[in-house]
Amino acid sequence: MGIDLAIVAAKAVVVVLMVLSLAGLLGWVERKGSALVQDRIGANRASVLGFAGLGLVNTMLADPIKFLTKEDVVPATVDRRLHLLAPCLNLFPALVTFAVIPFGDVLRLGGREIPLQVAQLNIGVLYVLVMASVGVYGVVLGGWASNNRWSLLGGLRGSAQMISYEIAMGLGLISAILFYGTVDLQEMVRAQAGGPLAWGFVYQPVALLLLLTSGIAESKRVPFDLPESESELVSGYFTEYSGVKHLMFFMTDFVEVIIVSGLVATIFFGGWQVPYLGPQGFELAGGRIVALPHLVVALLQVAAFTVKVVALCWFQIMIRWTVPRFRYDQLMRLGWKGLVPIGLANVMVTALAVVGLG
């Protein structure tokens, strides 16, 4: 009992730390990525004792220190309790969402079978929708509690946008659930064993598009960043936040990028599956097996999942710096008149295919 509890706690801590450090890393990658897209050097001013060579490490350290040591300005006219609650309600659901995403198969260690997934929930992927729907409150309250017209407009835009794109996201997930015949993400990954031709994106390309688009819209990044849109709303729902609270909103952004990547990698790109790697080792053509010890197989799987997540994060950052912001009516039209009908049609086609082909 005690050891089981300790294992679960260890998994939770490791996953949260991994997500947080990757989020910090993405802060640097985003700057370097934007510099790459805009043909400049960028993000090379952070130096430790005159040493600027390790740009990555320096920026990763300098960013949090800057935020932590900044003055935390709380305007006099805000509702102080809700003002404090909003960033917490924004970051918390994002951080706990990763609990259901499997980062490896079962690890056998000292006679124990440890599933490499923090929470084996019966509702599986629905948990992601639960947390996505709770995440709206951080945006709404941030906009409301700031007692600022720009913030309120940003909060209202954010909540309308997130509720609208949750439907498209749900429809994309329904297609995937129909295709795999399960809501369990671990089972979905196991169904994608074999080469890349067995991965979900081959069979559910429309659902992939729906989930990726609505996922980016849920994380409120360009081209869907109307809730903050600097040119009109100063900084939207977190205009009146500074210091650590601003960092929490900032972090949520990147954590949501990682979650979208994790979810898309799990459902459509084989999750922790390494092509042609079975539980015994590499299974080559003609029935030959290159045997590998269990620990190596497990490590390879975790590494494969990490690589896929990081690649998808990079893809999202490239989208953020190449596509211009939508207008609000375009955003709503894309959501309700574009993605929702496509999603409904995809659910119908998938259902017919599943029933027709057995």
Added chain:
Amino acid sequence: MALAVFGLLAALLLVGALVVVLHPDSVYSALALVGVMALLAALFVTLDAHLIAAFQVIVYAGAIMVLFLFVIMLIGRPGSGGPFARGKLLWAASGLGAAALAVGLGTMVARSALPTPDAGRAEFGTTTTLARALFTTCLLPFELTSVLLLIAVVGAVVLAKGRPRA
């Protein structure tokens, strides 16, 4: 253990419900209602009804209450004084109604033999079990409910658009 968890959740739920009714600020009332929904979901989890708990949060806390807050923000906070500056008749009427409801519910609970939930069974409350029940034995009421919701949506659109100008 289970009883202690239930007691804690139920106590918090009652406190939340009281805040919903008594708080003068409608934003706090709405937030307390969100908390009540979340605690209700937690109670469902203690009964092994995980799917119901998920739906409770997705539908009520995640969609309906967000729209409540949305409307409160668009209209703005109502004037000070809150809902209790409305006279003694309303107080008496609502007190009477609440008492009647309490008595009715109390007798109903007292008379019915509450079956102990068979939460011990492995497949109880799982997604598969619930889906099977929903789409086989309860298919007709389930589909009729969706028609009912459609009627409500059409009605809302008609009311919102108003009469067409002749």
